[in-house]
Amino acid sequence: MNFLTTLLAFAVALGSLIIFHELGHYWVARLCGVKVLRFSVGMGKVVWSRRVGPDQTEWAVSALPLGGYVKMLDSRELDGAPLSEADKAREFTRQNVWKRIAIVAAGPVANFLLAIFLFAALYMAGIAEPSSKVAPPAADTAAHQAGLQGGDVVTSVNGERVRVWSDLRWAVIQAAIDKRDMLLEVDRPGSGRHTLTLPSRAFSGMDLESDVAGKLGFGLSRPPALLGEIVKGGAAERAGLRTGDLVERLDGKPVQDWIDFQSTIRTSGGKPLLVQGMRGREPFELTVTPDVERKGSVTVSKIGAYAGQGPDMIEVTAGPVEAVAKGAVKVWDTSVLTLKMIGKMVVGEVSWKNVTGPITIADYAGQTARIGAASYLSFIAFISISLGVMNLLPIPVLDGGLLLYYSLEVLTGRPVPERFGEIAQRLGVGLLVTLMALAVFNDVVRLL
Incomplete structure (x- = not known):
């Protein structure tokens, strides 16, 4: 079932992004009076098609699903066949350079507009996200050395407002890439607002493709190991555990939070565990023997108790105008960050292991689809931005390569x-094939 979910989620995400990208080219070509011969979802051999409209444009599905194209009337592909006078005016290469630029740029622009629309829709609908409250940082981390404490709520980073955990994590990644000091404003329970500085040297030699925020000591504040609903007949009830019990130690080891408690139970192998904690104002101590359950080749232990408290959540909402503005800012920031990462890969500051291919994208599509609609739509928006940015790179055969040619035409006349152009196109195809091979290789390595 998970495989089918992943496959379907990947197909919907990739198919919608390809269609939207190519529709950008198609709509602007039609607006500029260019005749469109074929609109294809997929590359290679056409497996299904239908002709529609006065121009009898062929709408097609092709065999290779990783891509698509819009074929316009182009005299270079007619092998000397004569054009009617009407078609001459609608042939692509006879359009002025600004129309050609508009047609080629329309695909990536469509991807950016789709991402803005999706983010705006999510903001208007409201997104519940964990707050920017942090867990106690480890003593050897830069965040601890800067004075960050568990329970601090980060309200701004370098002057930019922070409300939720994703904002904080994003701000940390941007500062790490730019290698600049981080000025943190935090609200600390019981002592008000504090200003902390995390120096840029903390980012020196840091592997940017890893969990940057975690390595620096920024961790999401997790709920304590407070027991909520107790399953009737489960191991917790048999041992005498009750709703409201706060677990502080298991087998003599401190329990940091609910995730720590749950992880220890799941991996206990069903052996008896000494549970110590507080029941109201009174300490308690008892022994629980988890039930063992086998899921395929994995053995999982459980006691039949649910968390009594979740993480602090904030509902992020916005009106239509603000939502569009926030969506546009997010698309811009993500695009800039993507370009910075590409630049750092080119100069060797970031590993080429960051290049991901269809297998990894499909995996993330399945994971976000299983989490919920908001996560899946956010994933599609981020992939749409990546598709737009990648297509604008000045590589022959991509939209960015054509835009480079037309820019030179504007400058030289x-x-x-x-x-x-022919030589550059061969080089571009070779580069794309190499990048695709690298992406698939990285995907396989991650799987293994």
Whole structure:
């Protein structure tokens, strides 16, 4: 079932992004008066098609699903066949350079607009996210050395307002990439507002493809091991545990939070555990023997108790205008961050292991789809931004390569020589094939 969910989620995400990208090219081509011969979802051999409209545009599905294209009337592909006078005016290469730029740029722009729309829709609907309250940082981390304490609520980073955990994590990643000091404003229970500085040297030599926030000592504040509902007949009830019990130690080891408590129970192998904690104002001590359950090849232990308290959550909502503005800012910030990461890969500051392919994207599609609609739509928005940015890179055969040619034409007043374009296109195809091979290799390594 998980495999089918992953496959379906990947197909819907990739298919919708390809269609939207190509519709951008199609709509602007039609607005510019260019004749469109084929709109294809997929590459390679056409497996299904239907002709529609006065131009009899062929709407097709092709065999290779990783891509798509819009084929316009182009004299370079007609092998010398004559054009009617009407078609000459609608042929792509005869359009002025600004129309050609608009048609080519429309695909990536459509991806950015889709991402803005999705983020705006999520903001208007309201997204419940964990607050920016942090867990106690480990003593050897930069956050601890800067004075951050467990329970602190981070309200701003370098002057930018922070409300939820995703805002904080994003701000930390940006500061790490830029290698600049982080100025933190925090609200500390019982002592008000504090200003902390995390120096840029904390980022020196840091592996940016890892959990940057975690390595620096920023951890999401988790609820304590407070017991909520006790399952009737379960191991917890048999041992005498009650709703409201606060577990502080298991087998003599301190319990940091509910996740720590749950993890210890699940991996206990069913052996008896000494539970110590507080019941109201009174300490208690008893022994619980978890029930053992086998799921496939994995053995899981459980006691039949639910968490009595969740993490602090904040409902993030916005009106239509504010939501669109927030969506546009998020798309811009994500695009800039993506370009910075690409630049750091080129100069060797970030590993090429960050290049991911269809297997990893499919995996994330399945995971976010199982979490819920909001997570899945956010995933589609981020992939749409990545698709837009990648297509704008100045690589021949991509939209960015064509935009580079047309920009040179604007500057020089004449088109790029055909011979130069052919050589550049071969090099571009070779580079894309190499990047795809690297992406698939990285995907397989992650699986193994």
